[in-house]
Amino acid sequence: xxxxxxxxxxxxxxxxxxxxxxAANVTRTQPLWLLAEVTYRCPLxxxxxxxxxxxDKHTQNELxxxxxxxxxxxxxxxxxxxxxxxxxxxxxRDDIEDIVIEAKKLGYYSNLITSGVGLTEKRIQxxxxxxxxxxxxxxxxxxxxxxxxxxxxxxxxxxKKVAAMIKSHGYPMxxxxxxxxxxxGHMRQILxxxxxxxxxxxxxxxxxxxxxxxVNRSQLMPTKEQIDEAERITNEFREKQGxxxxxxxxxxxxxxxxxxxxxxxxxEVFMIVTANGDVLPCHSAxxxxxxxxxxxxxxxxxxxxxxxxxxxxxxxxxxxKEPCRSCSEKEKDLAGCRCQAFMLTGDAEGADxxxxxxxxxxxxxxxxxxxRNPLIASQPIIFRNDKNSKAxxxxxxxxxxxxxxxxx
Amino acid sequence: xxIQQTDIYSIALHHRFQWEDAQxxxxxxxxxxMVKLNSGAGEVLxxxxxxxxxxxxxxxxxxxxSDVPDLENDIFGMLELxxxxxxxxxIN
Numbered sequence: 169x170x171x172x173x174x175x176x177x178x179x180x181x182x183x184x185x186x187x188x189x190x191a192a193n194v195t196r197t198q199p200l201w202l203l204a205e206v207t208y209r210c211p212l213x214x215x216x217x218x219x220x221x222x223x224d225k226h227t228q229n230e231l232x233x234x235x236x237x238x239x240x241x242x243x244x245x246x247x248x249x250x251x252x253x254x255x256x257x258x259x260x261r262d263d264i265e266d267i268v269i270e271a272k273k274l275g276y277y278s279n280l281i282t283s284g285v286g287l288t289e290k291r292i293q294x295x296x297x298x299x300x301x302x303x304x305x306x307x308x309x310x311x312x313x314x315x316x317x318x319x320x321x322x323x324x325x326x327x328k329k330v331a332a333m334i335k336s337h338g339y340p341m342x343x344x345x346x347x348x349x350x351x352x353g354h355m356r357q358i359l360x361x362x363x364x365x366x367x368x369x370x371x372x373x374x375x376x377x378x379x380x381x382x383v384n385r386s387q388l389m390p391t392k393e394q395i396d397e398a399e400r401i402t403n404e405f406r407e408k409q410g411x412x413x414x415x416x417x418x419x420x421x422x423x424x425x426x427x428x429x430x431x432x433x434x435x436e437v438f439m440i441v442t443a444n445g446d447v448l449p450c451h452s453a454x455x456x457x458x459x460x461x462x463x464x465x466x467x468x469x470x471x472x473x474x475x476x477x478x479x480x481x482x483x484x485x486x487x488x489k490e491p492c493r494s495c496s497e498k499e500k501d502l503a504g505c506r507c508q509a510f511m512l513t514g515d516a517e518g519a520d521x522x523x524x525x526x527x528x529x530x531x532x533x534x535x536x537x538x539x540r541n542p543l544i545a546s547q548p549i550i551f552r553n554d555k556n557s558k559a560x561x562x563x564x565x566x567x568x569x570x571x572x573x574x575x576x
Numbered sequence: 577x578x579i580q581q582t583d584i585y586s587i588a589l590h591h592r593f594q595w596e597d598a599q600x601x602x603x604x605x606x607x608x609x610m611v612k613l614n615s616g617a618g619e620v621l622x623x624x625x626x627x628x629x630x631x632x633x634x635x636x637x638x639x640x641x642s643d644v645p646d647l648e649n650d651i652f653g654m655l656e657l658x659x660x661x662x663x664x665x666x667i668n
Binding site: 198200245246247249250275277279301302304339340342368369371411416 | 589590592594596598599603605606607608610662
C-alpha cells in the first residue's frame with residue numbers, strides 16, 4: 169500500500185524535498201501553514217539568519233496582540249492549520265501566552281520556534297496549559313565554542329537547560345540545527361547529542377543563502393565534499409537508530425543541479441505575516457521588485473490570499489520565461505525561487521540560477537569558487553545585530569552587498 | 577508487525593487527528609507536517625480512539641459500508657500503514 173492510498177502529505181519536509189508535494193492549482197489554493205514572525209528583535213546574532221538585513225526598520229512597529237489574534241482567526245477561516253510562531257525571538261514578546269491560547273481555541277496545531285532564550289518554567293507551563301502543541305528549539309553545535317561564535321552570544325549552557333525543560337513538560341523534542349562550514353564537521357556528534365537529549369525530530373538545515381546568510385555566504389558555505397560526507401553520516405545514523413528519531417536533511421540547493429520547489433509554490437500553501445503586518449508568500453519576498461505586499465493593518469487575509477496582485481503574481485506558470493516555460497521538469501520545481509533569481513541575476517521571472525539549465529548558472533559556480541578563495545572567505549562575518557542592520561541601511565557595508573540586485 | 581483483532585490503538589503522542597471543514601477531509605497533524613487523509617482512511621482513523629478493538633472497528637465499518645467488498649483487508653492495510661508511519665500507538 170502506498171502513501172497515496174491513505175492520503176496526501178503536505179508541507180512535510182521529507183516529501184517536499186523530493187518535489188512531490190501538493191500539485192500546483194491556480195484556481196483553488198488554501199493556506200495550510202501560517203508563519204507568524206511576531207518580532208524581528210532577537211537576543212541572538214546568528215550569522216546565518218534569513219531575516220532581512222534591514223530588519224531594524226521593523227522593530228518599532230510590531231502588530232498588537234489584538235491584531236495578531238485577528239490574523240490568526242482570518243487565516244484559520246481560510247484553512248490554515250499549522251501555526252508557526254517565530255521571529256526574531258518570539259519570546260521577547262510577553263503576549264505569546266495569549267496567542268497560544270487563541271491558537272488552541274481555533275484548532276491550530278501550534279509550534280513555537282525559539283532559540284530558547286527567555287523560556288522559563290513559568291512560561292513553558294503557561295504554554296502547556298494554553299495548548300501549545302510543540303516547541304522547536306534551535307541548536308548550533310556540540311561545542312560551546314562554535315555555538316557561542318556563530319550566534320555571537322553565550323547561550324550554549326542555556327540551550328541544554330531549555331532542551332531538558334521541553335522534555336520534562338512532555339513536549340516532543342524538535343531540534344533545528346542550521347548547518348554551515350563551522351559545524352558540518354561535527355555531524356555525527358550533533359546527531360548523538362540529539363539522541364542523548366531524547367529528540368523526536370531533528371532538522372539538519374543546510375544554510376540557504378538569504379538575508380544575513382547571503383551577506384556571509386563566502387564565510388559560511390561548506391564544500392561539496394563536506395556536504396556529501398555529512399549526508400553519508402546522516403544516512404548511516406538513520407539506518408543504525410531506526411525510526412525513533414526522525415531526521416530531516418535539508419539539501420543545500422547551491423550544490424544541486426535543479427532548484428528547490430520553493431515554498432511548494434508561490435501562494436500555494438504558505439502565508440507569512442511579519443512583525444509589522446506585511447503578508448508574504450515566502451520569507452524573503454520583500455526583496456522582489458514591483459510588488460506591493462499587503463499589510464494586515466489595511467487588508468483582510470481573505471483578500472490577501474485570494475485576490476491580491478502580490479499573491480497571484482507567481483501562481484501557476486504563465487509568468488515563466490525560457491528555459492523554464494518549455495521545460496519538461498517545470499512542474500517539479502516551478503522554476504525555483506523567485507527571490508534567489510532576482511537577488512543573484514536581477515531577473516525575478518528568470519530561472520533560479522541554481523538550475524544547471526539557467527543561462528545565469530555561472531553566478532552559483534562563482535559563489536562556490538569565492539567561498540573557497542581564502543582572500544574572500546577570510547572577510548569578517550557580519551553578525552545579525554541592530555548596529556550592523558543600521559550600518560547596512562545607511563549603506564556603510566556596500567562592498568558586502570554590491571553583487572546582489574536587492575538588499576538581502 | 578501483524579495486527580490482531582483484539583488490538584486497541586489510539587492516535588500517537590504529539591499527533592492530532594481532526595476534521596477540517598475548509599479541506600473537507602480528516603487530517604493528521606504533527607510536528608513539521610500534516611497529512612490530508614482520503615475519505616477511507618479518515619473513516620478508519622476516526623474510530624481509532626483508544627477504546628475500540630480492531631474487531632469492533634471492522635464491525636462498525638462493515639455495517640456502515642455494507643456494499644464494499646473485502647473491507648476487512650482494506651482496513652487492516654490502512655492500519656498497518658498508519659502504524660508504520662507512527663501515527664498510531666498500541667495501548668493494550
